[in-house]
Amino acid sequence: MVRKLKKIVTSKPFIFSALAGLFVFIILCAVFMRYIFSGLPPVYEMEEYTPSLTTKVFDRNNTLIHEFSIEKRSMVPLEDIPVDLQNAVVAMEDRDFFKHAGFSIRGIIRALLYDLISGRAKQGASTLTQQLSRGVFLTQEKKLIRKIREIILAIQIEHQFSKPEILQLYLNEIYLGSGAYGVKSAAKKYFDKELSELTTGEAALIVGLIPAPGRYNPFANPDLARQRRNLVLDVMHQQNYISKDELEKAKAEPLPEKQPAPEDKPGQYFIEHIRRVLEPKYGMDVLWKAGLNIYTTIDIEQQALAEKVMNQKLQEYDEQVAKGLGIEIDPNDSEAEAQTETDEEDSADKDPKADYPRLQGAFMVRDVKTGAVRVMVGGRGFDESKFNRATQAKRQPGSSFKPYVWMAALQKGYTPATLVKDLPTMFYYDGRNWRTFDENSDLYSLDLAKQNFIASKEFNVWVPQNYGGRNEGWITLRKALEKSKNLVAVNLIDAVGVPSVVRVARKAGITAALPRVPALALGVSVVQMDEHLAALSTFANGGIHTDNYYIERVEDANGRILEQHIPIESAEFSPQNSYLLINMMKGVTQRGSGAYVARLGRNIAGKTGTTQSHRDMWFVGMTPRTAAAAWMGYDDDASHEKGARFTGSTTARWWTEIMQEILKDEPNDDFTVPEGISFAYVNPITGKLAMPTERNKFLEAFITGTEPQSF
Structure with missing residues (x-):
């Protein structure tokens, strides 16, 4: 029996079968192990392994203000x-x-x-x-x-x-x-x-x-x-x-009872703007997972202050409007809809509180010289509306557009003491262009002239008016800006030409479409706040334009700099004309429509703006270092004059309250007087040199050689 078994085992067929089976087994094991190892990544990658990290955003003082993370x-x-x-x-x-x-x-x-x-x-x-x-x-x-x-x-x-x-x-x-x-x-x-x-x-x-x-x-x-x-x-x-x-x-330690509530952090409109800038550049994976460090220009303390003051003031104005419209609202209700809870059976009844108008606002602060944006408030609440009214909304600037017209006049040789016409003017459209009707040359009154054109289907007539309906005849260019005279603005744009004004706005930094019509002088175009603020800051910066910027630098997780802001400046206007304009704009905040700002006791140049039917209310103001713009209005472009009539002067009030804190540590410097500027005392009514004994004489700035030569 044993001998037979040995014979079978030692037989060639058996050995061949065993070896074949072993070979197949080895092959299968090799294939299996190859399959196993083929799905393994190289372990050395662990040394460079970087899990999905949080991208951190810092303000100008290196305070952590936000984190992007999946x-x-x-x-x-x-x-x-x-x-x-x-x-x-x-x-x-x-x-x-x-x-x-x-x-x-x-x-x-x-x-x-x-x-x-x-x-x-x-x-x-x-x-x-x-x-x-x-x-x-x-x-x-x-x-x-x-x-x-x-x-x-x-x-x-x-x-x-x-x-x-x-x-x-x-x-x-x-x-x-x-x-x-x-x-x-x-x-x-x-x-x-x-x-x-x-x-x-x-x-x-x-x-x-x-x-x-x-x-x-x-x-x-x-x-x-x-x-x-x-x-x-x-x-x-x-x-x-x-x-x-x-x-x-x-x-014995207690368990946490509720999850820590997420903080209602300031600067959410700014953060969203940063995301919109960087995500297309680096991609979503890098921005949200690569652990970048983003160092921005924002001052989070100033941002929080601006949000708080603006929201408080606009809520007060809401209550004024509601009261004027006969709507009762809870003064403590600052929510967007201002609605109260109702019983289920009463839910079909309309809550009158839901209909009261709700003002929106925007506020922005930037460095005059560098363009660094310190504050950006895009609305009354990011959770309520993510639409950024500082960078995305296009609104009519109203009279805050007039500085561009005044600059065009200065470039044409006007001086702050030049007498300009504050008289009614009729503009008519002849089918191709807007023209000015001159009563003296055509020997017709405005009313009679209007009748001759009114039968034409292509005829359009426009007779602008000053706010309040009053005009003063002939006044100085300075006084016209301080009092924001509409008639002077349209007469000026007619005199210097619409293309000249458009050219000034473009050089200052306005890229929005500008209609080639006389009404452009009154701000009938639409602009974005960020662009408007940067453009007007050009004049405060001696005619040198700098774009707004929001990011100082971006670093990767290892501290390597991926990008860094490089300042770009362009000289667009002469320092002399820029100074003359800013000096006149200072009068707006001292004696004119923005006089509320004077309580700051600072050298501030500014301009108010109020559009037709009080749909948009602006104030833009500048020190030699800091420029800020404020806007309020309704998202639906509605007007609620019956409830309460607000103007750019109203906006200047809460602008002042915010800036009182923002400017508290800034030196009260005056705008630098460039070479080629001289001063002379003038009569503020006639624009001529003032007599030494005159009590109301005014020290006016001129480009040397353009001073009045007579009394």
């Missing part, structure tokens, strides 16, 4: 993570962490037995290193192939990195629920604390979240969260990480 995560070194938290993780997730080579045979056997008995792939038996390899490189799918790859990767990681490095990566990578990745983000999310401030009980609660963050969430399931936390503490005590007294003290 995953709320912050990378911290191991030495900054509390020892109790490190111990809790090791105790609960991998007590042999400092002994094994990446996987635990005992744990794998235990898990296999449990899975066989239960009939489900429930037990993971993963070490911290395996969990890390899965979190960084693999999926969470429970498959045998993935488990094998996980073990191989864990071995490679253990070979490549030290235990402290692995623990550090794990604690920064692990998902802990509510969008929090890593222990630092979890500390902020659940306790609104920094890692260094965590107690033992709080550290245990965070570690308890690891297996099932949703199940053990203290806000959703406080009882389960407490049980899980106490289990972590018991295990820590059993493994001698904490004493009995520390155990009892930690168990």
